[in-house]
Amino acid sequence: MAEIRGRFAHVEECPFEGRRIFFENAGGALTLKSVVETSGFYASVPDNQGRANGASAKLMETIAAAKAEVAEFFNAQGGTVFVGESGTELLFRMIRDACLGAPEGGVVLGSTVEHPASRSAAARWAEVTGRDYVQMPHDDALGLVTPEAYAAAVTPEVRVATILHTSPVTGMGMDVAGISAAIRAVAPEALIVVDGIQHACHGSIDIASYRIDGYAVSPYKVFSRHGYGVAWASDRLTALGHDALAGGPAGNWELGTRDTGAYATLRDVVAYFDWLGGEVSEACDRRARIEAAAAAIHDHERTLTDAMLWGTDNLPGLARMDGITIVGGAENAAREGLVTFAAEDRAAPAIVEALEARGIRVHTRKADHYSGNILSPLGLEGAVRVSVCHYNTLGEVRDFLAAMREIV
DSSP states (O other): OHHHHTTBTTSSEETTTEEOEEOBGGGOOOOBHHHHHHHHHHHTOOOOTTOSSHHHHHHHHHHHHHHHHHHHHHTOOSSEEEEESOHHHHHHHHHHHHHHHSOSSSEEEEETTSOHHHHHHHHHHHHHTTOEEEEEOOBTTTTBOOHHHHHHHOOTTEEEEEEESBOTTTOBBOOHHHHHHHHHHHOTTOEEEEEOTTTTTTSOOOGGGTOOSEEEEOGGGTTSOSSOEEEEEOHHHHHSOOOOOTTSOTTOOOOSOOOHHHHHHHHHHHHHHHHHHHHHOOOOSHHHHHHHHHHHHHHHHHHHHHHHHHEETTEEOGGGSTTEEETTOSSOTTBOSEEEEEESSSOHHHHHHHHHHTTEEOEEEETTTTTHHHHGGGTOSEEEEEEOOTTOOHHHHHHHHHHHHHHO
């Protein structure tokens, strides 16, 4: 754990407010120190890509290597890796191009559990292309949607479908492979786009097993920095028409000169997973080490959230505190590094403020355009989101539970 924490910036101290415990990882994970160094280096390079000099050649080499390494991180066979403005922007672009390029008619299918990044894009481009946007209801009690629910809603008229990999409000992960299989069993030619933004830092990504057409990630949520997103698009989605410079390279998703530093910092993220996998396993190849790292991350975060829910060292967990409601239920095997809760007699912002006063950073989720789809059906105006990552410790969870015992 000391080695892991030593690789991240600001693990124990906020650069503005001093010592704190960081349980706001769903809002943006801690940044690798190597990412900070790499960003600074590439920000200083004046050369551009596509020039006849050694510096330019090195930039192009870095981009090509990053695309290959991210494809391996995603376990993507074929298709295209590219960066854009943000994960949300990339979801909008891929969903738009799927709606514009799919055969006429039919419907766009999604679910009510999804983040507004995919719901908003699907609703807009369904309307523009003259299609109905169908949202199947998620399970309010479990905070997720199942392959069985998709199977019941899919018709042969589905042209485009969206899937959320992990909810940033409930913390529950969806069975992407199972949902995709349910869609393709009835609508085999549907174009499927997945929002992987919340999932990426918590578990393995295995695009080869999903049978999808698009997958988007926000790197600031997986140990890199703000300012860009990264996506994978299938060859089929790439072959459809999309915004591109006339006469430019075929299949190019990127508009203008991209930041080489963005690609280079993706290499830092993959290298970290590679290193961690080597520490927790004897795997011989990089993909196997990445999978081993993801498994270890998942197991450690499960230990943390179980302690948060059920207690540790004679400290009661949230599920054993009077008047506490756990979004998605306390016993939920789909949980990925996140517990969202509400208290009967304390508003969520007041709890967040009280925890902040004790040096514990969490976040309020309101029943607004971001989280109302989850909280409003539960009758909640707001809730407290406590999100952990694998660099968090049981000691930090103990401090959180001790603070909560005082607060509620």
